[in-house]
Amino acid sequence: xxxxxxxxxxxxACAFAGRPVAAAPNxxxxxxxxxxxYSDLSAFGSEIRTPHLDALARSGLVFNSFYVAPTCSPTxxxxxxxxxxxxxxxxxxxxxxxASPVPPGTPGYEGYLxxxxxxxxDVLRGAGYRTxxxxxxxxxxxxxxxxxxRGFERSFAxxxxxxxxxxxxGIKSDVPTARYCEDGRAVDLPAEFRYSSxxxxxxxxxxxxxxxxxxxxFFAVLAFTAPHWPLQAPQDEIDAYRGVYDAGWEAVRARRVxxxxxxxxxxGDSIDDGHEAGWRRWADLDPATQExxxxxxxxxxxxxxxxxxxxxxxxxxxxxxxxxxxxxxxFLSDNGPEGNDPRAVRGIGGWVDSAxxxxxxxxLGKLDSFVWLGPEWAHVSATPYRLLKGFPSEGGMRVPLxxxxxxxxxxxxxxxxxxxxxxxxxxxxxxLGGVEHWPAERDGRAIAALAGTPIExxxxxxxxxxxxxxxxxxxxxRRSLRRGDWKILWIEPPKGAGRWQLxxxxxxxxxxxxxxxxxxxxVAELAAxxxxxxxxxxxxxxxxxxxxx
Numbered sequence: 001x002x003x004x005x006x007x008x009x010x011x012x013a014c015a016f017a018g019r020p021v022a023a024a025p026n027x028x029x030x031x032x033x034x035x036x037x038y039s040d041l042s043a044f045g046s047e048i049r050t051p052h053l054d055a056l057a058r059s060g061l062v063f064n065s066f067y068v069a070p071t072c073s074p075t076x077x078x079x080x081x082x083x084x085x086x087x088x089x090x091x092x093x094x095x096x097x098x099a100s101p102v103p104p105g106t107p108g109y110e111g112y113l114x115x116x117x118x119x120x121x122d123v124l125r126g127a128g129y130r131t132x133x134x135x136x137x138x139x140x141x142x143x144x145x146x147x148x149x150r151g152f153e154r155s156f157a158x159x160x161x162x163x164x165x166x167x168x169x170g171i172k173s174d175v176p177t178a179r180y181c182e183d184g185r186a187v188d189l190p191a192e193f194r195y196s197s198x199x200x201x202x203x204x205x206x207x208x209x210x211x212x213x214x215x216x217x218f219f220a221v222l223a224f225t226a227p228h229w230p231l232q233a234p235q236d237e238i239d240a241y242r243g244v245y246d247a248g249w250e251a252v253r254a255r256r257v258x259x260x261x262x263x264x265x266x267x268g269d270s271i272d273d274g275h276e277a278g279w280r281r282w283a284d285l286d287p288a289t290q291e292x293x294x295x296x297x298x299x300x301x302x303x304x305x306x307x308x309x310x311x312x313x314x315x316x317x318x319x320x321x322x323x324x325x326x327x328x329x330x331f332l333s334d335n336g337p338e339g340n341d342p343r344a345v346r347g348i349g350g351w352v353d354s355a356x357x358x359x360x361x362x363x364l365g366k367l368d369s370f371v372w373l374g375p376e377w378a379h380v381s382a383t384p385y386r387l388l389k390g391f392p393s394e395g396g397m398r399v400p401l402x403x404x405x406x407x408x409x410x411x412x413x414x415x416x417x418x419x420x421x422x423x424x425x426x427x428x429x430x431x432l433g434g435v436e437h438w439p440a441e442r443d444g445r446a447i448a449a450l451a452g453t454p455i456e457x458x459x460x461x462x463x464x465x466x467x468x469x470x471x472x473x474x475x476x477x478r479r480s481l482r483r484g485d486w487k488i489l490w491i492e493p494p495k496g497a498g499r500w501q502l503x504x505x506x507x508x509x510x511x512x513x514x515x516x517x518x519x520x521x522x523v524a525e526l527a528a529x530x531x532x533x534x535x536x537x538x539x540x541x542x543x544x545x546x547x548x549x
Contacts, residue, residue, distance in 0.1 A: 024128070024217040025406060025432055026327035028318075029079075029425075030311060031221065033072060033136060033162075033228040034389060036337035036381020038064065038265065038400045040304060045259030045383075047244055047252070048301045052312030053402065056331060060404030060412060061457055064265075065419040067471045067482075070396040071389060072161060072228075072334040073138045074475060075422060080139070080150070081117035082426035082438070083448035084537040086474070089114030090139075091539065095161060095172075095345050096476070108538045112140035113150065117448045120426050121151030124219045124433045130211060133157060134203040135223030141179060148184025152221075156182045156203045162225060165196040165232040165303075166367050169356070172347035176356075195234060197226045197303075201310035205317055213323060219433070222314060227303035229342060229372035231365060237302035238365050244301070245294040248282030249376040250275075252297075256383045266384050266509070274386055274510060277494055279376050292361050297377050299365040328432060328458070329404040330425065336396040339378025339388040386511045391491060392473040392480035393511055401425070403458050418463045419482065421471045423452030431459060472533040481530045487511075488526045500527060 038044035043054035068075040073093050074085035081088045086108045092100045094111030102109045107116070121131045133147045137157040140146060147155035162171045163178030168189045170178045180187050193199050204222045211218050245252060250273060260266045275281075282290065311331070318324040343349035352359075357370040364371055378388045382395035389396055401420070405412035430438065431454040438450040456463045472481040479490040485506035492498050502516040502523050516523050533539070 024434055026217045026323060027219045027429055027432060028327055028329045029221045030329070030331045031223045032307060032333045033225050034335065034338040035227060035304065035333035036378065037383065037385055037395065037398065039256045039260060039383040040381050041400065044265060045256045045263060048304050050304060050308040052308050052315060053331065056315070056329065056402050056404055058413065060402055062415045063401040063403070063420055064415060065417060066332070066399060066401040067397050067420070068332065068335055068399050068422045069473060070335055070392050070475050070478070075334040076139055077113055078422045079426060080119045080121065081113070081448065082120065082423050082430070082450040082452055083117050084451055086537045086539050087448040088117045092475070098346060102540045106540060109540065112145055115445060118439050118442055119151045120429050121219060123430060123435055123439065125151050125153060127433055127435055128216055129219045129433060130216050132204060132207040132218060132220040133223065134207070135200040135221070136225050143184070146181050146184055148181070154183060154207050156180070158225060162228045164230060165226065166194070171342070171351070173351040174347050195306065197224050197307050197310045200224060201313050204314060208317060219429070224307050226307045227300050229338065230370040231296060231299040231303065231372060232369065233299050233302035233306055233365055237306050238299050241298040241301045245297040248290065249380050250282055253380045253383050256380065260384065274379060276375070279379070292364070293377070295361070295364050296371060296373055300373055300377070324407045326406050328406060331402040333399040335389045336399065337378040337381035337388055339373055339375035340390055342372055384510055387495060390476065391495065392475065392478050393489060393491070394505070394509060397473060405458065405460070412460070416457050416463055418466065419469050419471060420455055421452055423450070424455050425452070426450065427452035428454045428458050470529055470533070472530060474539050479530065481526055481533065483526060483529060486522060486526060488523060488530065
C-alpha cells in the first residue's frame with residue numbers, strides 16, 4: 001500500500017495496473033461549506049436535524065482527528081492536489097491577498113490553483129474514471145483555471161467563494177453578480193434555480209443518471225455552499241426551528257456538551273465555556289437583540305437540515321441504482337464554523353450595507369437579506385473546541401470526516417481516533433482508484449509530490465499508530481503543528497499570546513491550558529519541526545490580515 005512519487009507514465013491510464021476499469025470503485029466526495037464540528041450533526045449531540053448524515057455516520061467510519069485548513073480555498077487546494085496549500089497557490093486566499101505582506105505573484109501565493117500541481121480529478125480521469133463536480137470551486141476564475149481545465153469532464157461550478165443561495169447576487173461590490181461556469185463556459189443561473197443546495201444536488205444527480213456504470217467508474221464531487229453566509233433558507237425549514245435557540249448560545253453549547261458526554265464522545269472534564277474576550281454574553285443582550293440572534297441560528301440550522309436532505313437524495317439514488325454496492329462516500333467540512341464579520345474583507349462592507357439588501361428583522365433569511373452568524377453561535381458549532389474559521393486552533397480546522405465504504409455486507413463502521421490530514425484523503429482516493437504513480441512532471445513542468453499517505457481504515461486495513469505523524473498549518477501568519485498528542489499554536493493577540501503556546505490535546509482538546517512555560521524543551525522540539533515544514537513548503541512571512549473575530 002502507498003503511493004510512490006515517481007515520474008508519471010506518459011499516459012496516466014497505466015495507473016490501473018491492469019485492473020479492469022469497470023471493477024474500480026466509484027468515489028463520491030461531499031463537501032459542506034463552513035459547517036461546524038461534530039456537534040452540528042444530531043448524531044454527535046446537536047439539536048439540528050441531520051438524519052441522512054447521522055445514518056452515514058452510523059453505517060460508516062467516523063474520523064474524529066481529521067484536519068483541514070482554517071479556511072475554504074486552501075482546504076480545497078490540498079484536497080484536490082494532495083499538496084500543501086503553499087505549494088498549490090493558496091498560501092493566502094485570493095480575497096485577502098491585498099492584506100498579505102507577501103509580494104503579488106510570489107509562487108505559492110497566487111490566490112488560485114497554480115500549475116505546479118496536478119489534481120486528483122486529472123489523475124483519475126487519466127486512469128479511466130469519469131469525473132464530475134457540482135457546486136463551489138473557489139480555486140480560480142479564468143478560462144484556463146476552472147473545473148473543466150483541471151480534470152473534471154462534467155461540471156457546474158460557482159467560481160467565487162460564496163454567493164446568494166436564492167439568486168445570482170454576488171457577495172462583493174466588485175463582483176455584484178456571482179460567476180458560474182458549466183463545463184468551462186460562463187453561464188447564468190437557469191430559471192429553475194431556487195436554492196443552492198437543491199440545485200447542486202440536482203446537477204450531480206443529472207450527471208450520475210447519465211453515467212454508464214458498466215463502462216467506467218466515477219469520481220464525483222458535490223460541493224455545497226451551505227451553510228456559508230449569506231444565511232438564507234426555505235421558509236418552512238426556518239420555521240421548523242422557531243424557538244429552539246431562544247435560551248442563547250451558552251445554554252445551547254452547554255446542552256451539546258452534555259449530549260456529547262452522554263454519547264461518550266468527550267469526557268467533559270476539560271471543557272469550560274470557552275468564552276473569548278470581546279464576545280458577548282447572552283444575558284447582556286436586550287430582548288430585541290436576543291430575538292434577532294436566535295433567528296440567525298434558526299436560519300443556519302435550516303441550511304444544515306436542507307443540506308442533509310440533499311445528501312439523502314444523492315444517497316438514495318446510489319441505493320436505488322445499486323451503485324451503493326460499489327461507491328465510497330466521503331463527507332467533510334472545508335473548515336471550522338464561520339463566525340467572522342465578512343465586512344472585514346475589502347469590498348464586502350459597502351455591498352452588504354447597501355440598499356441592495358434588506359436585512360431587517362422581519363426579512364431575515366429571505367431573498368434580499370444578507371446576514372451571518374457571529375462568533376458566539378459559531379463557537380457553539382465548534383463545541384468542544386476553541387475558536388473558529390480562520391484560526392489554526394482545533395475549532396478552526398478539526399472537522400468531521402464520515403466515510404461509508406461500499407455496501408457489501410461487511411462491517412465498515414466505527415470511530416477512528418488516529419490523526420489524519422486532508423492530503424491523506426487525496427492519497428486515499430488515488431489508492432482506491434488504483435493509482436500507483438503520482439505524476440512528478442507535466443508538460444515539462446515539475447509537479448508537487450503527493451504529501452499524504454492513504455488512510456488505512458478506508459482501505460479496509462487497521463490504522464497504524466503513528467506517534468510521529470505531523471500536521472502543520474500556516475495561514476494569515478497564524479501557525480500550528482501537531483505531533484502525537486502535542487500541539488504548538490501561534491496566534492497574535494488578543495486571541496493568542498504572540499508566541500508558541502503548547503497543548504496536550506489528549507488531556508486538553510479545548511486548548512485551555514498552555515503548557516509552554518512548563519515544557520520548554522518540548523516546545524523547542526516541535527518548533528524545530530515547524531522550521532522543517534516551512535522550508536519544505538515554501539512558506540513566506542505571513543501577516544494576520546485575515547478573519548479574526
